Amino acid sequence: AVTGGRHMDAIHQLVVDEINATGATGLHIHKNKGATLPGFYRATKSWDLVLVQEDIPVLAVEYKSMLGSEGKNLNNRADEIFGVAEDTRQAELKGLLPPQMRRAYIFVMADNPDTSRAVGVSRTLGTADPIFAGASYVQRMAIMLRRMRETGLFHMTWAVAVKEVPFSWSEPDPEVGWDRFAADLHSAFKTGMPEPDPDRP
Numbered sequence: 220a221v222t223g224g225r226h227m228d229a230i231h232q233l234v235v236d237e238i239n240a241t242g243a244t245g246l247h248i249h250k251n252k253g254a255t256l257p258g259f260y261r262a263t264k265s266w267d268l269v270l271v272q273e274d275i276p277v278l279a280v281e282y283k284s285m286l287g288s289e290g291k292n293l294n295n296r297a298d299e300i301f302g303v304a305e306d307t308r309q310a311e312l313k314g315l316l317p318p319q320m321r322r323a324y325i326f327v328m329a330d331n332p333d334t335s336r337a338v339g340v341s342r343t344l345g346t347a348d349p350i351f352a353g354a355s356y357v358q359r360m361a362i363m364l365r366r367m368r369e370t371g372l373f374h375m376t377w378a379v380a381v382k383e384v385p386f387s388w389s390e391p392d393p394e395v396g397w398d399r400f401a402a403d404l405h406s407a408f409k410t411g412m413p414e415p416d417p418d419r420p
Contacts, residue, residue, distance in 0.1 A: 227282045230325060231268060234280060237401050238270060241408040247271045254279070256316060259309035260302075276320050277413050278404075279307070284327040285360075293356055297363060300324060304372040319413040323375035323400070324367060328360050330380035330389065361391035368395065368403075375403040
């Protein structure tokens with residue numbers, strides 16, 4: 220199941236294998252509580268993976284999954300990850316984290332009748348973005364991750380939908396698919412160590 224036990228281990232290994240495939244040297248991979256970085260609004264943040272090169276953090280990766288209560292949980296995930304991104308960016312601006320560090324986010328969502336059906340947009344006091352009208356929760360996940368990458372909140376994002384029985388997986392948007400994620404990863408390390416983020420605020 221999407222939320223069962225050590226379900227992210229294979230995705231973690233996939234990311235590690237792709238990091239190694241970049242050919243960058245002097246890398247040390249930290250995970251879970253060993254992957255803790257300083258924050259700005261809070262003292263520390265534990266990531267799922269932190270890549271250190273020559274004693275400098277150069278990549279921080281967050282893995283998330285979701286099964287059930289999609290409307291509420293997707294909004295909660297959004298609130299959480301936007302806060303993480305802003306906290307990390309402010310830590311960079313204040314010199315607590317290096318300017319060349321890249322942020323990556325991977326989201327795995329269950330693909331079932333509840334997540335794949337069209338969803339209406341709640342009434343608002345303004346005009347909701349029409350892109351969300353009739354979009355399923357899987358599609359909303361992909362929209363969120365694409366915009367997170369396009370606006371620079373995260374440099375690499377991967378959106379994955381998983382069917383449990385029989386097992387299969389799909390990518391709702393190639394712009395936030397694995398191929399794009401891997402290409403962004405290789406691009407960051409094409410000269411060995413990432414250059415300072417050109418989109419850094």
